[in-house]
Amino acid sequence: MLTITYALLFYLATLVLIVGVAHRIWQFARTPAPLKIPTAPAPVTQGGVVLRLLREAVLFESLFKANKWIWLFGWVFHFGLLLVLLRHLRYFTDPVWSWVVLIQPFGVYAGFAMVVGLAGLWARRLLVPRIRYISGPSDHLMLALLLAIGLSGLGMKYVFPTDIVALKAFVLGLMYFDWQPLPPDPILLLHLGLVALLMIVFPISKLVHAPGLFFSPGRNQVDNPRERRHLAPWAAKLETGGRS
Amino acid sequence: MVELAIRNARTAEAPADPLEVPALTPGAMADSKPYPASAEHQEKIGFPGELVEDWKERAIDKLGDLVGKSRGLRVYLDSCVKCGACTDKCHYFLGSGDPKNMPVARQDLLRSVYRRYFTFSGKYFPKLVGATDLTEEVLDDWYSYFHQCSQCRRCSVYCPYGIDTAEISMAAREILDTVGRGQKYCNEIIGKVQTIGNNLGLQEKALRATLEDLEEDLEDETGLEIKLPLNVKGADILLVTPSADFFAEPHVDGLLGYAKVFHQMGESWTISSYASEAANFGMFIGSYENMRELALRIRKAAEELGVKRIIFGECGHAWRAAYAFLNTLAGPFDFLDQHYPIPQHICEYTYDLIEKDALTFDKSKNDHIRLTYHDSCNVARGSRMGDTPGGQFEIPRAILRAVCNHYFDMPADTIKEATLCCGGGGGLLTDELMDIRRKGAQPRMRALQQVADEHGVTHLAAICAICKTQFAKLLPEHGFEMDSIVSIHQLVSNAIVLDGQISDDDDDDEDDEDDEDDEDDEDGDA
Numbered sequence: 001m002l003t004i005t006y007a008l009l010f011y012l013a014t015l016v017l018i019v020g021v022a023h024r025i026w027q028f029a030r031t032p033a034p035l036k037i038p039t040a041p042a043p044v045t046q047g048g049v050v051l052r053l054l055r056e057a058v059l060f061e062s063l064f065k066a067n068k069w070i071w072l073f074g075w076v077f078h079f080g081l082l083l084v085l086l087r088h089l090r091y092f093t094d095p096v097w098s099w100v101v102l103i104q105p106f107g108v109y110a111g112f113a114m115v116v117g118l119a120g121l122w123a124r125r126l127l128v129p130r131i132r133y134i135s136g137p138s139d140h141l142m143l144a145l146l147l148a149i150g151l152s153g154l155g156m157k158y159v160f161p162t163d164i165v166a167l168k169a170f171v172l173g174l175m176y177f178d179w180q181p182l183p184p185d186p187i188l189l190l191h192l193g194l195v196a197l198l199m200i201v202f203p204i205s206k207l208v209h210a211p212g213l214f215f216s217p218g219r220n221q222v223d224n225p226r227e228r229r230h231l232a233p234w235a236a237k238l239e240t241g242g243r244s
Numbered sequence: 245m246v247e248l249a250i251r252n253a254r255t256a257e258a259p260a261d262p263l264e265v266p267a268l269t270p271g272a273m274a275d276s277k278p279y280p281a282s283a284e285h286q287e288k289i290g291f292p293g294e295l296v297e298d299w300k301e302r303a304i305d306k307l308g309d310l311v312g313k314s315r316g317l318r319v320y321l322d323s324c325v326k327c328g329a330c331t332d333k334c335h336y337f338l339g340s341g342d343p344k345n346m347p348v349a350r351q352d353l354l355r356s357v358y359r360r361y362f363t364f365s366g367k368y369f370p371k372l373v374g375a376t377d378l379t380e381e382v383l384d385d386w387y388s389y390f391h392q393c394s395q396c397r398r399c400s401v402y403c404p405y406g407i408d409t410a411e412i413s414m415a416a417r418e419i420l421d422t423v424g425r426g427q428k429y430c431n432e433i434i435g436k437v438q439t440i441g442n443n444l445g446l447q448e449k450a451l452r453a454t455l456e457d458l459e460e461d462l463e464d465e466t467g468l469e470i471k472l473p474l475n476v477k478g479a480d481i482l483l484v485t486p487s488a489d490f491f492a493e494p495h496v497d498g499l500l501g502y503a504k505v506f507h508q509m510g511e512s513w514t515i516s517s518y519a520s521e522a523a524n525f526g527m528f529i530g531s532y533e534n535m536r537e538l539a540l541r542i543r544k545a546a547e548e549l550g551v552k553r554i555i556f557g558e559c560g561h562a563w564r565a566a567y568a569f570l571n572t573l574a575g576p577f578d579f580l581d582q583h584y585p586i587p588q589h590i591c592e593y594t595y596d597l598i599e600k601d602a603l604t605f606d607k608s609k610n611d612h613i614r615l616t617y618h619d620s621c622n623v624a625r626g627s628r629m630g631d632t633p634g635g636q637f638e639i640p641r642a643i644l645r646a647v648c649n650h651y652f653d654m655p656a657d658t659i660k661e662a663t664l665c666c667g668g669g670g671g672l673l674t675d676e677l678m679d680i681r682r683k684g685a686q687p688r689m690r691a692l693q694q695v696a697d698e699h700g701v702t703h704l705a706a707i708c709a710i711c712k713t714q715f716a717k718l719l720p721e722h723g724f725e726m727d728s729i730v731s732i733h734q735l736v737s738n739a740i741v742l743d744g745q746i747s748d749d750d751d752d753d754e755d756d757e758d759d760e761d762d763e764d765d766e767d768g769d770a
Contacts, residue, residue, distance in 0.1 A: 024322070027318065028315060028318065028319055031311075031312060031313070031314065031315040031318050032313065032314075032315060033314065033315040033316055034313060034314055034532060034572075035532075035568065035569055035572055036568045036569070036572065037316060037408065037411065037568065037626070039397060039400050039401055039406055039408065039625055040624065040625050040626055040627060040628055040633070040636065040661070041628065041633035041634040041636070041637075041661060042628075042633060043633065044628075044631075044632070044633060048633075056404065056406075060404055062329075062401065062402055062403060062404050062406065063327070063329050063402070063404040065401065065402055066329035066330070066333070066402030066403075066404075067328070067329050067402075070327055070328060070329055074327065074404075121327075124328065125328075128328065129267075129268050130265075130268065130328060130331040130332065130343070130346060131326075131328035131331060133268060133343045133346070133349065134326050134328065134331065134343075134346065134348050134349055134352065135326055136326070136372070136373060136374035137371065137372050137373075137374075138365075138369075138372045138373045138374070139325075139326050141372070204363070204364045204365050205365060205373075206322075206323070206324060206325045206326070207325075208322055208323060209322075209323040209324070209325050209404075209405055212319050212322055212323030212405055213323070213404070213405045213406075215315060215319045216316070216319050216320070216323070216405050216406040216407070217315060217316040217319070217406075217408075218316070218400050218403075218405075218406030218407070218408050219405070219406040223628055223633065225567065225568045225569070225571055225572065226567065226571060226585050226586055226587075229571045229572060229575045229576050230571070230572050231572055232313070234313055235532065235536075235572070238532075238533070238536065
């Protein structure tokens with residue numbers, strides 16, 4: 001029963017995540033940008049834009065300019081999370097890919113980094129009056145959710161070990177539609193339940209900032225309005241119908 | 245003497261940090277509201293004359309319409325994570341301490357309504373995600389706080405996703421206009437440009453008389469027949485400049501500077517009375533249609549006069565609207581000479597000449613000035629000059645250094661891409677908003693004070709008609725002379741050596757309006 005519940009939960013969560021994010025991306029992509037509004041100084045070539053987006057996505061360049069503390073905690077959290085996610089690929093691959101084996105030791109520390117980053121961000125949210133003012137319940141809950149995922153994961157690693165061989169069998173079973181029993185450890189069930197919840201709220205929450213960055217006209221537009229005429233389809237219609 | 249002044253200033257207490265963050269004072273600016281547009285002004289530019297009966301439905305419909313038409317607006321409303329990076333970046337917040345002037349809080353005034361009506365989480369869990377119903381109080385808040393944003397884009401530089409509050413405040417103003425709650429200052433001006441051709445409502449006849457007076461002044465000063473041509477068919481260059489350049493100080497001194505450079509180069513150029521305004525206030529209210537209407541006037545003037553090039557005078561939002569939007573709104577400009585940028589900025593034009601060594605300057609003419617430069621916000625973050633990113637910072641400075649011996653930058657976190665708005669941009673340059681204008685100018689004034697203390701800076705150059713007006717008004721409150729705000733081309737005008745010009749050193753009895761030159765008794769080392 002437990003296995004079936006979790007199996008169905010993860011199918012649902014995966015579906016919601018993929019369909020939800022795809023829908024968001026489709027919405028962003030199909031909405032026209034009527035004017036050239038890159039935040040200047042902006043790159044004048046497509047290659048320059050790719051580099052700008054890479055710097056934003058990898059180094060959080062603008063955030064670095066804005067505030068070193070938010071940058072530090074934010075970056076440590078995100079890259080901790082990335083390594084942790086990559087490390088978790090060992091549950092999805094058999095045999096485990098060699099580069100995943102290679103990052104395994106770092107992935108463990110990354111778990112701590114992720115938690116530290118989250119704690120720092122939450123502390124700022126509570127202690128800095130400006131940020132407390134702009135924080136709503138969902139902002140706190142989102143941090144609580146991520147923190148609980150991180151802590152339950154670390155808990156399994158260091159305090160209440162779970163049967164990871166059986167867990168891996170369960171995960172692979174999900175992937176190949178050959179369900180295997182899930183170990184009934186409370187902390188594992190908590191961890192997985194929260195992850196499923198995160199996957200479900202991802203597309204309907206502020207977590208869509210991830211794809212949002214790449215569609216932000218302030219960051220993804222080439223600065224060439226004099227050289228190339230930029231015209232949105234709805235604006236082009238004004239020209240045929242309108243005065244000129 | 246200057247050394248002594250500097251030393252004296254240093255012994256005084258250390259100047260405040262220009263970007264010092266104030267304590268939160270909720271509601272501090274809640275009463276700041278611009279005068280509402282009259283029914284006449286509203287209807288003239290296509291909006292209802294008063295608050296419509298079904299304003300709530302119409303406002304929500306308009307919001308949906310705008311989100312569907314603008315990727316930026318959609319992404320910006322969806323992507324904010326409330327990280328707080330922008331919270332201390334707005335000059336109006338730094339000056340007022342009102343938390344609703346923090347960029348994210350300003351955005352949230354619109355975002356909370358967007359969430360309520362257009363997102364799953366806001367429809368079903370409004371409390372959780374801070375979604376709010378659209379009520380009359382919310383509409384009042386919009387009217388108040390979206391008119392405390394100068395659309396300067398400083399916050400967008402620091403946002404990890406590039407969320408641009410300017411786009412959000414433009415959208416909010418367009419929604420307000422759509423339901424009949426427009427702002428007088430912007431909407432009246434847009435109407436004037438549509439019927440008369442410029443923000444001031446200056447008719448062709450009056451404009452011609454003004455230009456003729458200025459020609460006389462130029463002749464008195466230089467002994468040369470320097471023209472300010474109007475509506476000359478077949479001229480090569482159409483100059484489009486903010487109408488403040490025709491009469492306001494120090495704007496007009498900039499216009500005389502353009503005229504001198506054109507004269508020296510023997511250019512054939514003209515001003516158009518039909519398109520006698522560079523500024524495009526359609527941008528301030530986020531109305532693509534109105535912005536397009538104004539831009540098309542410039543195209544029409546260029547076609548009818550048969551010019552080959554379009555050059556814009558010194559103006560901030562105008563240069564953004566020209567550089568970034570003109571081609572979109574009124575292009576393609578295939579009838580112009582493609583060897584030149586379309587449009588071109590007067591600073592690009594003058595800088596090219598300096599690079600080619602085509603102009604001669606006597607820099608000592610500006611030796612009574614110790615100068616700094618205020619990067620006007622929309623030029624800095626919404627446009628470019630020249631071929632490389634950042635040319636909008638380097639080209640004006642290169643011109644200033646070519647014409648002035650004493651140049652000093654303000655602190656690095658207050659210039660170039662981090663520049664502060666003057667406090668009067670984005671449609672706020674109106675007297676009833678003086679309180680927020682004054683507060684918004686504080687960070688810039690503190691930065692200026694810093695270079696005044698450290699380097700004895702006496703003058704501030706700017707490249708925008710709004711900045712010039714705003715600073716002329718506020719500098720005296722901070723212990724500077726009213727005329728310590730100068731145009732870039734005013735300094736060019738002071739220093740340029742014209743072929744055949746009478747030397748004012750020999751002509752002590754000659755006293756004209758440009759009396760700054762007369763103080764020049766010390767020799768410079770140019």
